[in-house]
Amino acid sequence: MKLVIAITGASGAIYAQRLLTALASDDKTNRNEIHVCLSDYARQVAATELPGGLQIPAAFTTVGTDTMNVPFVSGSAAFDAMVVIPCSMGTLGRIAHGYADNTITRAADVFLKEKRKLIVVPRETPWNLIQARNIVTLIEAGAHVIPACPSFYNQPQTVNDVADTVVARVLDHLGITHHLVKRWMSPASESPE
Numbered sequence: 001m002k003l004v005i006a007i008t009g010a011s012g013a014i015y016a017q018r019l020l021t022a023l024a025s026d027d028k029t030n031r032n033e034i035h036v037c038l039s040d041y042a043r044q045v046a047a048t049e050l051p052g053g054l055q056i057p058a059a060f061t062t063v064g065t066d067t068m069n070v071p072f073v074s075g076s077a078a079f080d081a082m083v084v085i086p087c088s089m090g091t092l093g094r095i096a097h098g099y100a101d102n103t104i105t106r107a108a109d110v111f112l113k114e115k116r117k118l119i120v121v122p123r124e125t126p127w128n129l130i131q132a133r134n135i136v137t138l139i140e141a142g143a144h145v146i147p148a149c150p151s152f153y154n155q156p157q158t159v160n161d162v163a164d165t166v167v168a169r170v171l172d173h174l175g176i177t178h179h180l181v182k183r184w185m186s187p188a189s190e191s192p193e
């Protein structure tokens with residue numbers, strides 16, 4: 001798959017890290033092409049939240065948000081999906097209103113106009129009315145909104161396990177096979193490795 005993983009300055013850098021780790025693992029069997037796009041605040045928040053900061057697999061290309069010299073900001077380049085994880089409410093609002101002022105918001109604009117899969121993982125609580133309406137606007141525009149709301153019915157034991165309950169849903173929407181979490185009422189043989 002050809003994917004764009006955009007990371008913004010919302011809390012929850014662990015969600016991005018766990019997704020990148022899962023994609024690196026998937027890369028061992030499937031040949032993916034992964035482009036990582038990081039906002040300035042994403043770097044800052046990741047440095048605060050993750051010991052050692054964000055670890056981006058060497059095989060992935062990484063850019064900031066101040067360039068249009070990347071393939072995924074153009075509809076002419078065929079990509080399968082884009083994930084914004086975690087997505088700040090600022091970036092979410094800009095995407096919802098077509099404000100394509102940087103690499104992430106322009107890429108998201110392109111994915112929506114080309115009817116390509118755009119998965120947005122907002123992290124904010126509580127929401128104000130503007131934020132709630134922006135989320136509705138994105139859903140109406142065709143985006144997959146997967147809020148960073150972990151589940152607990154599998155009794156996660158570590159912070160990574162908690163984060164994986166969200167990342168698993170992202171991978172499901174990407175169509176990437178994984179064993180990050182045990183599925184509800186599934187046999188024990190399908191438990192996480």
Ligand SMILES: Cc1cc2nc3c(=O)[nH]c(=O)nc-3n(C[C@H](O)[C@H](O)[C@H](O)COP(=O)(O)O)c2cc1C
Binds near residue numbers: 010012039041123
């Ligand atoms: C430690 C920290 C945590 C933050 N958490 C959130 C958050 O959970 N959700 C959010 O929407 N913004 C959060 N912000 C604010 C965003 O970083 C800020 O709105 C920024 O402009 C987002 O820009 P970006 O979307 O280009 O990364 C946080 C900022 C800091 C420093």
